[in-house]
Amino acid sequence: MGRRVRCRPPARLARSGRQRDAQRGRNRPERHGARIRARSFVPRLAGRIAELAPPLIARVFVDTHCHLDVAEFDADRARVIERARAADVIAQVVPAIDVAGFAALRELCATHADLHPAYGLHPLFLERHEPAHLDELALWLERERPVALGECGLDYYVEDLDRRTQHALFDRQLVLAREFDLPLVLHARRAVDDVIAAIRRCGGLRGVVHSFSGSLEQARRLWDLGFLLGVGGPVTYERAKRLRGLVATMPIQYLLLETDAPDQPLHGHRGARNEPAQVRDIAAVIAGLRGIGIDELAAATTANARRLFGIA
Known part of the structure; x- marks a missing residue:
């Protein structure tokens, strides 16, 4: 083995x-x-x-109507401007009221890049305007190329303002706005129908009716003519039911924010001086009436202002 x-x-x-x-x-x-x-x-x-x-979009506002050049702001104008910036107001449209204020307004806006001038002859100050001032206005529009012509329009609230003189002054300014292709900043206190008629007669215009307080039917006629509505302090008062109802439902592409500072203080500030920083509180009220967020309202109204006035 x-x-x-x-x-x-x-x-x-x-x-x-x-x-x-x-x-x-x-x-x-x-x-x-x-x-x-x-x-x-x-x-x-x-x-x-x-x-x-997508990039985050900051909440910013434009005050499309404030008179920051008037004497009420002489003592603290710089602080008023800083408060507006702190309240996210990135631009302000400052309309003149008479020829005498044009130069100071130009200097103010040249000093602050977020202030934009408009030149015009206001109907409330008929006693200050002379026929030659229309020619002077035309020179300023041609030389300065402001963001708008205004403030101009009609005022039937003050009874002793001669309406024929108002109309003559207004009609000439409408022609200038068309000639220089500028948007209008319009005053139409208790005169909305006649303002609409004048706009239609002239034709080829665009702009904003500031401090609008008319009816929905009047608003629609203005929209059809290429005009937006400026809304400010009065909308914060609960008794302004017609205005609040209009603002709650109107197409947002026709809405602009304004303060008309130093006038038209907000609810709770009656008798106080208004200022551009308050536009944020106006926006908050309008956003609440519309049932949307303030960021959405800010984005839409700021886009509207940029589109109308050509501001950055």
């Missing part, structure tokens, strides 16, 4: 402890590297998402 031979596994299948350790060593860095690559992917993904996400 032959000798028994013990079989051994082939040498290539046998692994020493050193080989096993080496094998584990090869595996460990690979797994560790995979973890490193997974972690490094996270910030790259976050960065890519940030690139794809």
